[in-house]
Amino acid sequence: MSDQSMRSPVVSSALIPAMAPPADVRPGPVSWMKKNLFSTPSSGALTICFVLLAAWLLHHFLSFAIFNAVWSGGHEACRTNSQGACWPFIAEKLDYLRYGAYPVFERWRVDLAQAIGAILIVWLLWTKAPRRKVAALLFFLVYPVAAFVLVRGVAWLHLPVIDTTLWGGLLITLLMSIVGIVFSLPIGVILALGRRSELPFVKTVCVTFIEVVRGVPFITVLFMANFMMPLFVPDYLTPDRLLRPLIAIALFSSAYMAEVVRAGLQAIPKGQYEAAKALGISYFDMMRLIVLPQALTIVIPSIVSTFIGLFKDTTLVAIVGIADFLKAVETARVDPNWAGPTISSTGYLFAGLVYWGFCFGMSRYSQSMERQLARGHKS
Amino acid sequence: MSHLSLPAPSRRSLSLHDTKVRGVLYQLLLAGCLLALALGIGMQTASNMRVRGIPLSFDFWNESAGFDINQTLIPYDALSTYGQAFWVGVVNTLYVSVLAILFATLLGFVIGVARLSPNWIVSKVATAYVELVRNVPLLLQLLFWYNAVLKPLPSPKASIAIPGGIYLNNRGLIIPEIHLHPGAGLVGLAFVAAISCCVAFWFRARSVQRRTGEQLPVLLVSLATLIGFPLVVFLAAGEPVSFVAPQLRGFNFQGGHQLYPEFAALLIGLSVYTGSYIAEIVRGGIQAVPKGQTEAAYALGLAPGKTLRLIVVPQALRIIIPPLTSQYLNLIKNSSLAVFIGYPDLVQIFAGTVLNQTGAAVQVMAITLSVYLVISLATSLAMNACNRHFAIVER
Numbered sequence: 127m128s129d130q131s132m133r134s135p136v137v138s139s140a141l142i143p144a145m146a147p148p149a150d151v152r153p154g155p156v157s158w159m160k161k162n163l164f165s166t167p168s169s170g171a172l173t174i175c176f177v178l179l180a181a182w183l184l185h186h187f188l189s190f191a192i193f194n195a196v197w198s199g200g201h202e203a204c205r206t207n208s209q210g211a212c213w214p215f216i217a218e219k220l221d222y223l224r225y226g227a228y229p230v231f232e233r234w235r236v237d238l239a240q241a242i243g244a245i246l247i248v249w250l251l252w253t254k255a256p257r258r259k260v261a262a263l264l265f266f267l268v269y270p271v272a273a274f275v276l277v278r279g280v281a282w283l284h285l286p287v288i289d290t291t292l293w294g295g296l297l298i299t300l301l302m303s304i305v306g307i308v309f310s311l312p313i314g315v316i317l318a319l320g321r322r323s324e325l326p327f328v329k330t331v332c333v334t335f336i337e338v339v340r341g342v343p344f345i346t347v348l349f350m351a352n353f354m355m356p357l358f359v360p361d362y363l364t365p366d367r368l369l370r371p372l373i374a375i376a377l378f379s380s381a382y383m384a385e386v387v388r389a390g391l392q393a394i395p396k397g398q399y400e401a402a403k404a405l406g407i408s409y410f411d412m413m414r415l416i417v418l419p420q421a422l423t424i425v426i427p428s429i430v431s432t433f434i435g436l437f438k439d440t441t442l443v444a445i446v447g448i449a450d451f452l453k454a455v456e457t458a459r460v461d462p463n464w465a466g467p468t469i470s471s472t473g474y475l476f477a478g479l480v481y482w483g484f485c486f487g488m489s490r491y492s493q494s495m496e497r498q499l500a501r502g503h504k505s
Numbered sequence: 506m507s508h509l510s511l512p513a514p515s516r517r518s519l520s521l522h523d524t525k526v527r528g529v530l531y532q533l534l535l536a537g538c539l540l541a542l543a544l545g546i547g548m549q550t551a552s553n554m555r556v557r558g559i560p561l562s563f564d565f566w567n568e569s570a571g572f573d574i575n576q577t578l579i580p581y582d583a584l585s586t587y588g589q590a591f592w593v594g595v596v597n598t599l600y601v602s603v604l605a606i607l608f609a610t611l612l613g614f615v616i617g618v619a620r621l622s623p624n625w626i627v628s629k630v631a632t633a634y635v636e637l638v639r640n641v642p643l644l645l646q647l648l649f650w651y652n653a654v655l656k657p658l659p660s661p662k663a664s665i666a667i668p669g670g671i672y673l674n675n676r677g678l679i680i681p682e683i684h685l686h687p688g689a690g691l692v693g694l695a696f697v698a699a700i701s702c703c704v705a706f707w708f709r710a711r712s713v714q715r716r717t718g719e720q721l722p723v724l725l726v727s728l729a730t731l732i733g734f735p736l737v738v739f740l741a742a743g744e745p746v747s748f749v750a751p752q753l754r755g756f757n758f759q760g761g762h763q764l765y766p767e768f769a770a771l772l773i774g775l776s777v778y779t780g781s782y783i784a785e786i787v788r789g790g791i792q793a794v795p796k797g798q799t800e801a802a803y804a805l806g807l808a809p810g811k812t813l814r815l816i817v818v819p820q821a822l823r824i825i826i827p828p829l830t831s832q833y834l835n836l837i838k839n840s841s842l843a844v845f846i847g848y849p850d851l852v853q854i855f856a857g858t859v860l861n862q863t864g865a866a867v868q869v870m871a872i873t874l875s876v877y878l879v880i881s882l883a884t885s886l887a888m889n890a891c892n893r894h895f896a897i898v899e900r
Contacts, residue, residue: 162625169624176626327532331539341881342874343838349856350874353866357553358546438642445844452645474649478641485640 190468191475201464208467215469216476219458223476226294226449232279232286236297239273243304251491253498270308277301290368294449296480298368302375302440302450307433309376314383315422319413321384322391332384339381344439347374352446371443379436386428390421424499430492434485452477550867565863566591572858574849576765587859594851595876601771601850602837608776609836610829613783618813620788631784638781644842646778651770651846658766661757670750676757678764681748688745695738702734703727767848771840779836786828790821822895830888834881841877851876 151157164170194210196203204212216223225233246269249261277297279285293301320332339347351374356364365373394417402412422429444453458464459473521527554561566588573583574593578600581593619631638646656675659665664674670681703726710721739746751761794817802812843850844857851873860869 162623165623172622172624173626176624176630180626180630325528325532328535331535338874338878341834341878343841343852343877345841345844345852346856346870346873346877349852349860350870353860354550354870357550357559357866360549361553434640441642441644442842444644452642452648456648470653474645474653477645478649481642481645482637482640486636489640 190471201466204464204466204469210468211472211475212464212466212468213472215458215464215466215472218464219454219461222458223295223451223454225297226454227292228288228294228297229292232288235276235279235285239276240297240300243269243273243300253495266308266312270305273304290366293368295454296451298443298448299437299440299451302372302443303433303437305372306375306379306436306440310379310383310432310436311429313376313380314387315418317380317384318387318391321388336381336384339378340385344374344378344442345445347378348442348446350374367446368448371446371448375436375440375443378439379432382432382435383429386425386432387421389428390425391417393424394421426499427492427496430488430495434488434492437484437488438481451480554867559864559866561865561867563868565859565865565868568863570859570862572862574854576768576849587863590859591851591855591872594849594854597848597854598837598840598843598850598852599880601768601775601843601848602840605772605775605779605836605840606833608772609779609783609832612776612780614787616780616784617787617791620784621791635781635784638777639785643774643778643839644845647770647774647842647846650774651766655766655770661753664753664758670748670761672751672753672758672761675766676763677766678769679751679758679761680764681750682761684747684749686745686747688742691742692735692739692746695735696731699730699734702730706730765848767843767846770846771843771848771850774842775836775839778839779832782832782835783829786825786832787821790823790825791817793824794820819895823892826888826892826895830885830892833888834884837880837884838877 146152163173189210191211194207196207196210196212196214199214201215204215221230221233225236228236246261246265249255250258250265255261275283276285277288277293278290279287281287317332317336320328321336323329323332348371351370352367355370355373359365398416398420399412402416407416440450441452443450444456449457455473455477459470521530551561553559567586569584570587570590571583572590574581574590576597577593578596579589579593581589616631616634619627620635622628622631658673658675661672661674661676664672664679666672672679706721706726707723710723714720749760751758753759798816798820799812802816803809807816840850841852844853847853856869856873860866863869
């Protein structure tokens, strides 16, 4: 039986050579486009519309920012060009945008303070770096004092005192952000612990503070700080005009930070608290050694997101007359020497690039941290 | 058995090692500090205000304000009181917030769904939008829309004319004015009647579908009723509503409704900025719905659009609503950035002009903060009710 069928002419004993798959399912650009761009007629129509839209936007952006832009020359060159950006304007104003009216010969102090800050932040954020606790200690305790001494100056170190009215530009924006994060994190932790406390009065006070601050706009908090803080204290204690928004930003962001930390505290299993109590560990040691290290690690991505919000909110300090980076751009773009058709757009484009660079970098870090933490929990 | 009961606990001695005693002590300490702080600040503030001659009463409320406001939805002129100016500010804040919430939600849902589109370029363009808008401060975006887009528009004389009697220039968008003649009320009544009919029909269609599985053409019938019935009444009543196109007289337009550039910039900026956040929330919510739900819907033969509308979005809404609430609250709070571009909202009118004119810093700030707190609270309550409506009904 089997012999016969083997020899039957309809059964081939030779192997049929393998054929290549049809072009539209073969891995390659054609099948990829068919699958991702033209899967249905409506999808194809959408693709064409969106390619045209993206091409149009990109064309306009690139021709404004690069191809039609003025790259060299002075304000005369910009006055005649209404098609492209005016980069010499940014080049001339760059120092003003970075330091404001800070004296030229003392600007190395700002550079130095910013460089130290950058090194400490990289050390703190780079998860594989050694001795990150030292970095945290330096950043949260030593750096604020050192940077203040360096930037403001003290007479006995032969560093002339630079009045805060001269500070401006990116210096202010970074100062506001650093003060915001350095103070909001500890205050936020205290508020979050208070909110989860079993003591009813402590809880009420913390909940009220957090909810009231989170319920009002930042601008009104700045107004409060600016108009009412001088009324709250005796004349000789009246805070400096730069200190008032700094206090406002620290208190405002600590309410938001408190909610972030609270989320972390809630995520810690109850067994951790109970085990610590069973071992007879006191409340403060339990929080310091067991709960907070775990809770703060979980919420690092949220802390970074809050910080991005804080960084963007620093632009609002212009309302109380502080010349932050965006205010410096606003001042620079109305300079009559540089009156030109595209000066405003150039200024806003440059400001947008700077803010976008900072925020996008931070959000990417937050995302990578999130992935890293998710991996840690799976194993 | 009673003789075996445990001895009654001895009277607890007050000891610092007792956590309860320590708790009470800590709280007393905190209360004492807060009280001292409040008293110190209160007395200092009172004496400072006396010295500087700042009033501590609400007498200014009924005084004439003496300044004009360009956009008012309620009657107001320069002779009106500070109290009326306050209400103009509140209404303007709510007006721009409600419209911006509407547009931001629409934009956010479209972009959020687009980010999950199987079409590569659509999802990439949506991602680019979100990454671009979220990472630039709102204030910069508002200034850009106002100073770089709307202000360089041509002057009224060289307005861009849009067919239908609409004009666009650097003083805003001017649209035809609606004139109501006697009988216009009938058209309004017809519209209300049409809406009630649609609602009734929708209920009936639902019960018919539950009983028989037959689907009635709800959308078509509703559209026909909503447009047709008021139109018939409009024609029967002798066209009681007319549109009057704005006319250029001298340097500005006469007649017509004006949409101010400050308002437009704020509306665009808030919608675009919050829309990007809502898009991320919508994307997260839809991704959290298990894929099996979509696959089951496809297996039952539902079209992709209906699957999204009837299966995915209702489940995603449960996840979306709480963070959506906080975005709405953020939008309302962010509307205070109006002060930077001169849109007359609560902060610009009240905490700005009124505070400067009257010097009543404490009262004005207290009222402003309370208004925002009340708005936040009301929005939270409304959205919580909405959330309860969508929550899973546990059986």
